[in-house]
Amino acid sequence: MKSNHLFLVLFIMLVYGSSYPVGKLGVDNIPPLLFSALRVGLIFLVFLPFFKFKLPRKEMIKPLVLFSLTMGIGTYVSMYFALERLTIVAPIIIGAQLSIPFGILLSYFFLKDNISINRIILIIISFLGIIIIAYDPRIIDDKIAVILIVTMAFFYALSNMLARVMNEVDTSVMNGWHGLISFVPIILLSFYFEGNPIQLLEGINKVTIFSILHCALIVSSLGHVSMFYLYKFYPVSKVLPFYSLFPIFGIVLTIIMFNELLSMYEIIGGILVMGSAYLIHKENNKEDANIQKKAVN
Numbered sequence: 001m002k003s004n005h006l007f008l009v010l011f012i013m014l015v016y017g018s019s020y021p022v023g024k025l026g027v028d029n030i031p032p033l034l035f036s037a038l039r040v041g042l043i044f045l046v047f048l049p050f051f052k053f054k055l056p057r058k059e060m061i062k063p064l065v066l067f068s069l070t071m072g073i074g075t076y077v078s079m080y081f082a083l084e085r086l087t088i089v090a091p092i093i094i095g096a097q098l099s100i101p102f103g104i105l106l107s108y109f110f111l112k113d114n115i116s117i118n119r120i121i122l123i124i125i126s127f128l129g130i131i132i133i134a135y136d137p138r139i140i141d142d143k144i145a146v147i148l149i150v151t152m153a154f155f156y157a158l159s160n161m162l163a164r165v166m167n168e169v170d171t172s173v174m175n176g177w178h179g180l181i182s183f184v185p186i187i188l189l190s191f192y193f194e195g196n197p198i199q200l201l202e203g204i205n206k207v208t209i210f211s212i213l214h215c216a217l218i219v220s221s222l223g224h225v226s227m228f229y230l231y232k233f234y235p236v237s238k239v240l241p242f243y244s245l246f247p248i249f250g251i252v253l254t255i256i257m258f259n260e261l262l263s264m265y266e267i268i269g270g271i272l273v274m275g276s277a278y279l280i281h282k283e284n285n286k287e288d289a290n291i292q293k294k295a296v297n
Contacts, residue, residue: 082148123280175224
């Protein structure tokens with residue numbers, strides 16, 4: 001990988017990792033449903049000049065709607081509710097790595113992908129890691145937070161699987177519709193459960209504004225667009241291993257921003273979860289390399 005591309009992918013992983021501690025700053029001041037609605041609403045506005053309400057092919061509309069709901073409601077809402085409930089951020093960052101084993105399981109059941117014995121073992125180890133983290137004294141009494149973390153990872157994996165189905169859909173079309181389709185139900189849920197959004201936004205501080213803009217414009221827009229840019233030069237298997245860095249960046253930022261110290265539960269569980277995720281990436285790379293060799297032969 002060229003040095004400028006290496007710098008870019010490291011920047012993207014830093015941006016992805018920052019979405020958790022920076023998001024925590026936001027949901028500490030406004031409710032999670034409203035925060036989620038503002039994030040997806042801004043994504044829609046950013047991509048509106050590019051997609052201009054252009055529709056994908058008819059057979060892609062259903063996956064697009066499902067992707068929008070699983071990412072917007074399933075992933076974002078679960079993540080921000082978890083960030084609101086917990087005073088610590090690291091378990092949520094580590095738990096997000098469960099999306100990798102979830103993704104393999106979903107691909108097996110719905111896309112009929114094969115799962116090797118090694119992957120099955122790694123999936124089991126990653127879930128054991130989350131169980132260990134769940135026994136951290138700081139979160140052991142909040143079972144709902146643990147459920148939200150696992151739910152977030154599951155829906156993120158599901159949305160990524162749906163994105164694979166839509167690989168021919170233009171990025172701006174997918175993100176633009178995702179923002180609009182997600183915004184409508186989330187803002188209605190916010191109005192019903194949290195109250196009048198306008199009143200909730202009265203007196204909003206600069207930190208919260210920064211948090212919303214960062215998550216929508218930097219993470220969702222700039223981060224994703226930059227990643228798709230890299231895919232023009234490198235195969236997915238070349239870029240994916242770098243994803244194992246974003247939880248490290250996220251945890252470092254969490255320590256810096258909140259003076260949050262990792263417990264032994266988080267360290268041991270984190271090693272199991274992130275280590276398994278990294279080894280699953282390596283398994284995927286091996287499989288991709290074998291497929292390419294067979295294709296050449």
